Amino acid sequence: MSEYLLKAVDISKAFVGVQALDAVSLDIRPGEIHCLAGENGCGKSTLIKIISGVYQQDAGYIEFNGKRFTRITPLEAIAMGIQVIYQDFSIFPNLTVMENLAFNTELAAGRRLVNKRRMRTVAEEALSKINFDIELDRLVGSLSVAEKQMVAICRALMFDAKLIIMDEPTTALTRKEVRALFEIILKLKEQGIAILFVSHKLNEVFEISERFTIFRSGKHIVSGNTSELDDRKFSYYMTGREFDAEPFRPRYEGGECVLEVENLAIEGAFEDVSFRLCRGEILGITGLLDSGRSELALALFGLRRSTGGRILVKGKEIAMGSPRDAIEAGIGYVPEDRLSEGLFLPRSIADNIVISEIDRLTGALSVLDFRRYRQEVEDWVRALSIATPDPENACSTLSGGNQQRVVLAKWLACKPDVLVLNGPTVGVDIGSKHDIHRILQRLANEGMAVIIISDDLPEVLQNCSHLLIMKDGRIVARPDPGSTDENTVLSHML
Amino acid sequence: MNALLKFYRRDRHISRLVIMLAGWLIFMAITCFDKFFSIRNFPTIASVIPEYGLMSLGAMVCMITGGIDLSGVGIANLTSITMALFMKSLPDETGYVTPWMVPLVLLMAILCGLCAGAVNGTLISKVKIPPILATLGINQLLTGIAMVITNGPAVQNIPPVYSSMINNKLLKVVPGKRGTVSGLIPVQLLIFVAVVLLIWFLMARTSYGKKLYMIGTNENVARYSGLKVDRMLIKTYAMSGACAALGGMIMLANYSSARADYGSQYTLQCILIVVLGGVSPTGGRGKISGVMLAIVLLSLLEAGINRFPQISSYYITMIWGAVLLLVMVLNYFAENPIRKRR
Numbered sequence: 043m044s045e046y047l048l049k050a051v052d053i054s055k056a057f058v059g060v061q062a063l064d065a066v067s068l069d070i071r072p073g074e075i076h077c078l079a080g081e082n083g084c085g086k087s088t089l090i091k092i093i094s095g096v097y098q099q100d101a102g103y104i105e106f107n108g109k110r111f112t113r114i115t116p117l118e119a120i121a122m123g124i125q126v127i128y129q130d131f132s133i134f135p136n137l138t139v140m141e142n143l144a145f146n147t148e149l150a151a152g153r154r155l156v157n158k159r160r161m162r163t164v165a166e167e168a169l170s171k172i173n174f175d176i177e178l179d180r181l182v183g184s185l186s187v188a189e190k191q192m193v194a195i196c197r198a199l200m201f202d203a204k205l206i207i208m209d210e211p212t213t214a215l216t217r218k219e220v221r222a223l224f225e226i227i228l229k230l231k232e233q234g235i236a237i238l239f240v241s242h243k244l245n246e247v248f249e250i251s252e253r254f255t256i257f258r259s260g261k262h263i264v265s266g267n268t269s270e271l272d273d274r275k276f277s278y279y280m281t282g283r284e285f286d287a288e289p290f291r292p293r294y295e296g297g298e299c300v301l302e303v304e305n306l307a308i309e310g311a312f313e314d315v316s317f318r319l320c321r322g323e324i325l326g327i328t329g330l331l332d333s334g335r336s337e338l339a340l341a342l343f344g345l346r347r348s349t350g351g352r353i354l355v356k357g358k359e360i361a362m363g364s365p366r367d368a369i370e371a372g373i374g375y376v377p378e379d380r381l382s383e384g385l386f387l388p389r390s391i392a393d394n395i396v397i398s399e400i401d402r403l404t405g406a407l408s409v410l411d412f413r414r415y416r417q418e419v420e421d422w423v424r425a426l427s428i429a430t431p432d433p434e435n436a437c438s439t440l441s442g443g444n445q446q447r448v449v450l451a452k453w454l455a456c457k458p459d460v461l462v463l464n465g466p467t468v469g470v471d472i473g474s475k476h477d478i479h480r481i482l483q484r485l486a487n488e489g490m491a492v493i494i495i496s497d498d499l500p501e502v503l504q505n506c507s508h509l510l511i512m513k514d515g516r517i518v519a520r521p522d523p524g525s526t527d528e529n530t531v532l533s534h535m536l
Numbered sequence: 537m538n539a540l541l542k543f544y545r546r547d548r549h550i551s552r553l554v555i556m557l558a559g560w561l562i563f564m565a566i567t568c569f570d571k572f573f574s575i576r577n578f579p580t581i582a583s584v585i586p587e588y589g590l591m592s593l594g595a596m597v598c599m600i601t602g603g604i605d606l607s608g609v610g611i612a613n614l615t616s617i618t619m620a621l622f623m624k625s626l627p628d629e630t631g632y633v634t635p636w637m638v639p640l641v642l643l644m645a646i647l648c649g650l651c652a653g654a655v656n657g658t659l660i661s662k663v664k665i666p667p668i669l670a671t672l673g674i675n676q677l678l679t680g681i682a683m684v685i686t687n688g689p690a691v692q693n694i695p696p697v698y699s700s701m702i703n704n705k706l707l708k709v710v711p712g713k714r715g716t717v718s719g720l721i722p723v724q725l726l727i728f729v730a731v732v733l734l735i736w737f738l739m740a741r742t743s744y745g746k747k748l749y750m751i752g753t754n755e756n757v758a759r760y761s762g763l764k765v766d767r768m769l770i771k772t773y774a775m776s777g778a779c780a781a782l783g784g785m786i787m788l789a790n791y792s793s794a795r796a797d798y799g800s801q802y803t804l805q806c807i808l809i810v811v812l813g814g815v816s817p818t819g820g821r822g823k824i825s826g827v828m829l830a831i832v833l834l835s836l837l838e839a840g841i842n843r844f845p846q847i848s849s850y851y852i853t854m855i856w857g858a859v860l861l862l863v864m865v866l867n868y869f870a871e872n873p874i875r876k877r878r
Contacts (some may be wrong), residue, residue, distance in 0.1 A: 345760070365762040375760070383760045386753045388820065397750055398761045400743045408742045452761065 047072040053102035062088045066262040077251035081471035085260040095119040123204030131194040135183030140165040168196040188219035207238040216331040294322025306351035311337035312515035324492040326506030334515040343375035344368040374453030376463040384449040392419040392433040422451040443474020549814040553829040586728035590783035594776030595806040602819025603667030610678035612784025616794040620691040633695040653777020657770030682796035690795035702789035752819030
């Protein structure tokens with residue numbers, strides 16, 4: 043038995059014209075928790091797909107358990123004990139937990155008839171491996187993200203896995219759930235299973251992994267023990283740039299109060315939420331996933347109807363019936379999920395930027411004024427330095443950070459007085475995150491009122507002038523971000 | 537050559553339609569030039585095109601939103617029947633009807649279409665019925681009402697002034713049979729072209745067009761972007777209804793009668809034309825130029841096949857189906873080039 047469970051050596055892979063991986067190497071010891079980090083598009087996913095046999099490398103080889111492969115098929119990968127848990131978990135939402143778990147063994151055994159009792163035994167056995175307690179007859183589609191993930195892990199374990207690859211497993215999890223996941227990962231480690239944990243979140247890398255590997259634009263940058271890594275080094279390895287995080291200092295003076303929320307409530311989501319927001323302020327709202335923070339955001343933007351309380355913009359009460367009402371009152375909203383709520387991916391960058399203000403770019407009979415349209419697009423592409431050769435290109439050609447800038451541009455183009463951002467830097471690389479924070483601080487200092495809703499504590503502490511902490515649908519604390527630390531905030535949240 | 541290639545690449549789908557159209561015209565020129573390329577043949581084709589052409593335009597805008605409109609024929613027939621009955625009630629004792637009633641009747645028909653379409657749009661946007669079911673239901677309902685009103689047979693003997701006005705051909709240069717003079721440009725075609733230009737303008741030049749494509753791309757994002765999605769859908773289905781109603785009025789002129797089951801093959805034919813024209817059935821993609829080409833291609837195919845006495849007209853449906861599948865298959869291979877497998 044060799045020292046390493048998996049060795050990927052000098053792997054290269056090119057897609058039409060793009061070198062996705064350039065002679066990268068990765069090695070994992072048996073029973074180790076290894077973290078693979080890097081910005082979006084650095085080649086992490088490509089390497090995973092090569093290891094699991096979905097893609098074939100152009101050069102290099104893979105050694106697993108001392109056996110050398112120049113190419114692996116997906117079936118070989120599974121047979122050798124390599125299991126990948128993708129972000130979408132690849133499970134069937136319309137089937138029950140039991141069916142999802144037992145499906146593969148039933149198929150593998152070539153059974154054509156369904157035997158519920160046998161399936162139940164198989165499923166129970168799978169769940170018992172990580173002591174996961176869930177009703178077997180529930181539909182997987184009705185489970186929470188964390189529960190789905192557990193089902194996926196249980197299923198992976200059924201194949202006698204030696205290496206489990208988790209692709210950004212914490213993206214949609216709450217803090218509590220991340221905790222639970224980490225415990226499971228440690229339990230798996232005890233059973234001698236190696237974990238390759240793919241992430242770009244610094245704190246997770248520190249918390250869980252023993253060794254790490256960082257890629258940048260398809261190249262191997264560094265591997266080492268996590269204990270030798272710190273914040274600054276991590277950001278540097280990831281981006282090749284050095285950052286000085288600058289805390290927000292409000293500079294806009296004499297800001298009138300633009301937004302007042304009085305006893306706002308949505309039955310079953312949150313209640314009795316009141317706050318005031320003036321020009322030049324950045325208000326942070328944080329809390330766990332189920333704290334009501336997202337519902338609050340939706341209510342502020344007219345996407346959910348409030349069942350009590352009032353929203354006043356510049357002293358005037360606004361009946362929030364639809365997003366249009368909010369926009370006309372001067373509120374912009376950068377949504378939580380860029381892909382399903384923020385962007386028309388197949389459409390052009392230009393269309394995406396102007397769509398919300400498009401009625402302002404028309405003449406008589408709502409005929410579009412294409413000269414003003416192009417001017418507007420050009421201005422915003424420049425103002426937010428969106429990296430594109432041609433704004434007529436589809437939005438899907440942009441990286442996550444640039445896509446988020448397009449969403450920002452869309453709302454800034456509406457010239458709002460209040461900009462609400464729900465998770466402004468989720469799925470955005472460190473470089474862009476830094477830039478987005480700078481943009482938000484600048485906007486506030488130019489007189490905009492900004493609300494950042496986020497569970498990224500360093501983000502809210504660093505960028506906000508005020509902070510609300512929500513728990514179970516109520517505001518539980520309003521600490522001053524300048525004199526609070528993450529642990530205090532956490533203790534209020536939990 | 538390079539310019540040609542560039543033109544081909546600008547929109548491959550449309551280029552392929554152009555090539556197929558050219559190919560068919562050349563084939564017809566070789567096999568029966570005299571019969572097909574006669575000066576009398578084209579006005580005849582052009583007077584039938586608007587019937588389903590107008591309905592196809594409506595189907596197109598709805599499909600661009602990501603929906604579908606199957607109620608065109610129902611709207612067309614009920615409108616033409618009510619308008620036919622209305623016109624029959626007009627003549628005084630002397631049997632005279634003023635020609636001015638024709639534009640008025642057309643206007644009323646458009647209003648009927650708008651209303652029926654708005655009901656479709658409301659069912660889809662407010663009551664959240666899937667478009668395919670809502671419009672199919674409305675189609676059945678309207679066809680049913682039309683049957684009840686007429687008891688089945690066609691409404692005939694409408695004032696002849698209506699047919700003679702709409703079914704007229706302008707630019708009278710061609711000597712017709714037995715010394716009568718027939719024209720080159722049918723009035724139906726003019727109405728159709730006017731509607732085409734109007735819809736092209738709406739889609740390409742106004743904010744309505746941009747929003748239409750955005751809603752079709754992703755309705756949820758459109759909602760989050762502050763577009764009034766419900767209102768847009770109602771407007772769009774209303775527009776489709778108006779197109780269908782006009783199509784019905786042209787059928788009324790062409791047949792000089794109205795019946796509850798005229799043109800029932802048009803429902804699916806329109807959907808085929810729209811898809812053939814390059815509109816994505818999932819919404820957000822498609823151009824009016826493609827749909828126009830598809831309409832012309834299919835009608836020339838039909839007219840051409842009719843020139844061969846030995847081929848029964850029953851083959852037309854089969855050939856249409858084959859053309860549609862051929863284009864879809866070509867599209868598939870154009871978008872997913874066959875790669876060498878290692």
